[in-house]
Amino acid sequence: MSMLSRVGHVRRCAANLSPALGAVAARQKHTLPDLSYDYGALEPHINAEIMQLHHSKHHATYVNNLNVTEEKYQEALAKGDVTAQVSLQPALRFNGGGHINHTIFWTNLSPNGGGEPQGELMEAIKRDFGSFQNMKDKMSAATVAVQGSGWGWLGFDKERASLRIAACPNQDPLQGTTGLIPLLGIDVWEHAYYLQYKNVRPDYVKAIWNAINWENVSERLQSAKK
Template sequence: MLAITSRALKTSAAVKSFRPLTAIRTKVTLPDLPYEYDALEPHISGEIMKIHHSKHHQTYVNAFNAAEEKLQNAFQANNLTEQLAIQNAIKFNGGGHINHSLFWQNLAPKGQGGGNLTKGALSSAIDKEFGSFDNFVTKFNAAAAGVQGSGWAWLGYNKEAKRLEIATTANQDPLLALVPLLGVDVWEHAYYLQYKNVRPDYLKAIWEVINWETVAERFAKAQ
């Protein structure tokens, strides 16, 4: 009994001496667009781009920074319950920031790379995996149209299998299982003002302004 009590006292002392590592706060900012709000017209209206970037993305930035501050305070207060409670806000808003930051880079005006996939390693990989570029677009759009509610459609690279894959994520979940190369936002705020509830029309139009140079660069780095 004495031995058990001693072990219990040692365990108790170890627990009391444990303190969680102090969180290093990550603060994010809204990135500038590499083009004007109306530069993607007529495929994506300037009004949509302005609201999407300056309102929706800014909201994710603000909410993430607020959640990170709360998390820092929870760490300092050694409040594990509060630390856990904040995780969903960090995941949702942090994912929103990550996804949108890539989304803006994945777009470009016509004449500045938008919609123009040139011959190269990426186009060859698309042909190898999906048969042709047209087949890829058809499969990607089917996956994107099939997202229930809000979410994202992705072209990603599987580093283990060394192949391109199409994937979807719900809400603002970032793509973690694959290296994200191309992400298309299929939340209604990305298209409703222009395309109403007809998501397939938006998906058809967005290929005219996909920045394939950026996608190809990410593909090269992923390999």
């Protein structure tokens, strides 16, 4: 076979493989991320039973439902069924947001957490809130005040180059609904605290500050500023 023939043969093979490779990529599933610490590592602030149920049951359910919903959405796209696409969007928002939010949440926590942030993050907090304690108080108040289920967030406003506090209902993802880049999230769905703190949400929010991984929050700020 001549060199030109070989080149042509390779191109034809590549062209034949492309649709198959695309199909494989389209079928790639979301997966439940592993934790970098044991379920009991955040005690006494969050007990092992809560962490085990929260991660292996609740987050896993969001992941599974997201995969199912995305598969149905791809089918609707292929058929050009706009009605089905629209009807699936609430499930995409809810389960997709649940997966995004919890993936951030686990890394925001650490057995060696708590205390105060350092360096550029602390400087930004003092600049935008006056003091670390003031930011902590404002974020705690906004988080406790979430009606029903939702999240309290410390986010980065890229346009203003500043930190902002926000609250989102249900599993609405911060960036997708407000434009703020998430740095630190506190989950105030009852499954995140009820087994330990019952209906006293303020006690849970107060305790969780002792497990905040400020190194992770700082890294998220650096990435958000790029």
